[in-house]
Amino acid sequence: MDLGPGEAKGAPDHPHRGFETVTYVLEGSMEHKDSAGNSGKLNPGDVQWMTAGAGVVHSEMPSEELLRDGGRMHGFQLWVNLPSVDKMMRPRYQDVSAATIPQAQTLDGSVWVRVIAGEALGSKAVIDTRTPIMYLHYILQPGSEVLHPVPPDYNAFAYSVEGQGLVGDDGDLVQRGQIALFAGDSDVVRLSVPSEATEPWNLLLLAGVPIGEPVVRYGPFAMNTEAEIRQAIEDYRAGRMGVIDF
CATH class of the missing domain: 2.60.120.10 (Jelly Rolls)
Structure with missing residues (x-):
């Protein structure tokens, strides 16, 4: 996507539970923050592997220079399901630079x-x-x-x-x-x-490998049952997934 100065958009604070987001940047740059206290900047060739697990709030926004100057933003985000045993694991964040891949x-x-x-x-x-x-x-x-x-x-x-x-x-x-x-x-x-x-x-x-379990997804949540989805919504609204305060 080719963007002019001031045109770059991102995804402000939003929650996830029950799966992983894998972001791979080919061109441009973006910045990440989450309610677990993680932050990072993704440049071309970098990968961010975020395991939402029990729940995390994060933001994905264009970098300051991309927003200011414009340019090309090109990348991929893959959502990876977690098995039921890991859906409520502690969130984690793997920020892997192109040089180490x-x-x-x-x-x-x-x-x-x-x-x-x-x-x-x-x-x-x-x-x-x-x-x-x-x-x-x-x-x-x-x-x-x-x-x-x-x-x-x-x-x-x-x-x-x-x-x-x-x-x-x-x-x-x-x-x-x-x-x-x-x-x-x-x-x-x-x-x-x-x-x-x-x-x-x-x-x-x-x-x-296919996980072989039922999947119920609603918006930013991917669980095994409707009851778990309702609980995820309740937990997010109650602030149990945290907030980004830095």
């Missing part, structure tokens, strides 16, 4: 990956997750291919950020802004770019 590439440099969660090309993520999760940012040059191991019991999908490429043994085309869902009938995911392509393929590959 593992990166790897093939010997010829035709495939590059940033390992946000899981493993790829011999590199393992530094972020701790509550359930097995794979979150990988791949860039494939024309003529390259990746066979990435994905256990068959995982759900997996790829999102094309820029460019286009082929997925699966049948070589289905995935264009910019499209998602490819994988059937789970193989233990590898095949990603490739034809040699005649004129640009690299920039994509996200995400996968995880």
Whole structure:
């Protein structure tokens, strides 16, 4: 999103309970504060993995310079469900700079990956997750291919950020802004770019083990039952999730 001076908007103080928010910034910058006393600034390549757990109030706002000068804001936010045993855990905040996120590439440099969660090309993520999760940012040059191991019991999908490429043994085309869902009938995911392509393929590959529990979601809360949702609303209104006072 291209923004002029003063145009950047954010998400002022709001609550979450029962899941995690994963924010990955590609361009621009934003600032985070929460009721647990955490704060941080996300610049390009940075990741914020916030576990709301029992409940937290946080804000996600454009940085001072983005608001003042304008510019491009580009990133992704993934909501990751928590199993019932962790839905009321103590909130936590993992602020991971781009410099500390593992990166790897093939010997010829035709495939590059940033390992946000899981493993790829011999590199393992530094972020701790509550359930097995794979979150990988791949860039494939024309003529390259990746066979990435994905256990068959995982759900997996790829999102094309820029460019286009082929997925699966049948070589289905995935264009910019499209998602490819994988059937789970193989233990590898095949990603490739034809040699005649004129640009690299920039994509996200995400996968995880299905939790296998009922999900009831209302606004910023994701729980297992309607009663738990009603309790979350009551707790937030009563101030039990805290306030941002700094």
